[in-house]
Amino acid sequence: MNNGKKTEYAYKVAEHVFTLGFAPELELDSGAMLDNYAPFAYAGEYPALFTVSVVKSPAPAFEEETRQDEEGQQILCGHTQGNDAVFEFRLQNRTCGTLVCNGDYTRGTIHLTEFAPKFTINNSMMVLYALATSRYRTALFHSAVVRHEGYGYMFLGKSGTGKSTHARLWLKHIGNTELLNDDNPVVRVFDNEIRVFGSPWSGKTPCYRNEDCPLGAIVLLSQAPYNKITRLRGIEAYAALVPSISGKRWDRKIADGLHETENALAMKVPTWYLECLPDEDAARTCHSAIRVCKG
Amino acid sequence: MKLKSGFVLRDVCGEQVIMGEGIGALDFGRLLCLNETAVFLWKKAESAGDFSVDMLAEALCEEYDVSAEQAKTDVAAIVDEWKKVGVVE
Numbered sequence: 001m002n003n004g005k006k007t008e009y010a011y012k013v014a015e016h017v018f019t020l021g022f023a024p025e026l027e028l029d030s031g032a033m034l035d036n037y038a039p040f041a042y043a044g045e046y047p048a049l050f051t052v053s054v055v056k057s058p059a060p061a062f063e064e065e066t067r068q069d070e071e072g073q074q075i076l077c078g079h080t081q082g083n084d085a086v087f088e089f090r091l092q093n094r095t096c097g098t099l100v101c102n103g104d105y106t107r108g109t110i111h112l113t114e115f116a117p118k119f120t121i122n123n124s125m126m127v128l129y130a131l132a133t134s135r136y137r138t139a140l141f142h143s144a145v146v147r148h149e150g151y152g153y154m155f156l157g158k159s160g161t162g163k164s165t166h167a168r169l170w171l172k173h174i175g176n177t178e179l180l181n182d183d184n185p186v187v188r189v190f191d192n193e194i195r196v197f198g199s200p201w202s203g204k205t206p207c208y209r210n211e212d213c214p215l216g217a218i219v220l221l222s223q224a225p226y227n228k229i230t231r232l233r234g235i236e237a238y239a240a241l242v243p244s245i246s247g248k249r250w251d252r253k254i255a256d257g258l259h260e261t262e263n264a265l266a267m268k269v270p271t272w273y274l275e276c277l278p279d280e281d282a283a284r285t286c287h288s289a290i291r292v293c294k295g
Numbered sequence: 296m297k298l299k300s301g302f303v304l305r306d307v308c309g310e311q312v313i314m315g316e317g318i319g320a321l322d323f324g325r326l327l328c329l330n331e332t333a334v335f336l337w338k339k340a341e342s343a344g345d346f347s348v349d350m351l352a353e354a355l356c357e358e359y360d361v362s363a364e365q366a367k368t369d370v371a372a373i374v375d376e377w378k379k380v381g382v383v384e
Binding site: 065234235237259 | 301303305306307308309310312316317318321326328
């Protein structure tokens with residue numbers, strides 16, 4: 001740091017350290033902007049896996065490669081002439097800000113606008129976190145996750161399927177259950193176990209818990225006029241997981257890293273398909289099928 | 296013809312699977328399982344770049360104990376499947 005006025009913070013999420021620095025000209029209340037990161041503040045040893053600077057200067061021009069459009073939010077992905085990766089975030093087609101990062105995703109710059117700075121920072125951090133950790137058997141999921149008797153249970157599904165609703169049914173009807181994260185938990189494959197971690201990102205629910213536990217099961221949800229649960233194995237389990245994991249699969253190094261993680265999960269974590277109603281019986285049907293019995 | 300770019304052959308839980316990962320293949324939205332013969336042909340087609348049914352049938356005959364006629368029928372069926380799902384152009 002050559003500028004004494006720049007404010008820099010360090011965080012540790014799922015045991016990966018990163019830093020976030022604010023340029024002095026921003027005049028943002030970085031405390032309020034970063035309240036969801038506070039439980040993840042880290043005062044230990046560096047080096048960080050990646051570092052991010054937040055600035056006010058305009059984003060560089062870039063060539064678009066592809067774009068994602070979901071629930072009124074767009075991400076335009078591309079690269080600059082110098083081959084830096086670029087992600088422009090839009091809400092209802094209005095640009096909020098842009099993340100620019102180097103080829104191995106170890107350094108990023110977030111260019112803010114006046115519009116939705118917190119949204120931009122969180123989305124940029126999620127993108128960079130997912131990419132920078134992809135080669136360390138780590139996956140950032142789109143999922144709600146509950147902890148029940150020491151194990152994490154993850155609920156996956158397309159937007160609007162009722163992941164959060166199903167998690168709430170567990171909280172209400174299954175004893176000893178708490179919410180670990182409502183939207184973006186992190187999963188890590190270690191040599192001897194697989195763990196799920198809370199994160200600073202949790203969708204609309206402020207549930208930013210710096211806690212983790214062994215992953216007990218993964219459940220893909222689908223709405224139906226009945227409750228029925230089926231075990232998925234091998235390639236079916238793999239196919240159920242992949243759409244819920246963030247990545248940039250057209251970058252071969254990222255795709256290779258994610259594939260290794262996804263394959264390990266499909267082979268080692270019991271994975272289920274739950275066709276369900278939003279009712280108490282759905283939670284009970286699910287719980288009795290998937291709960292880990294400690295022997 | 297040739298294999299479209301962006302499709303990758305991977306080992307998924309012990310099975311050989313084609314998936315769409317590149318720009319332009321991201322909307323493939325499915326996993327295509329290949330048997331042993333199809334894997335052999337995919338790898339041949341990949342290294343050849345531009346390929347034909349005859350070329351792959353010939354390679355199949357060199358590798359496996361199969362008649363030229365049978366090889367051509369088998370290759371044509373597999374390549375038809377690839378055309379149908381849209382992984383060749």
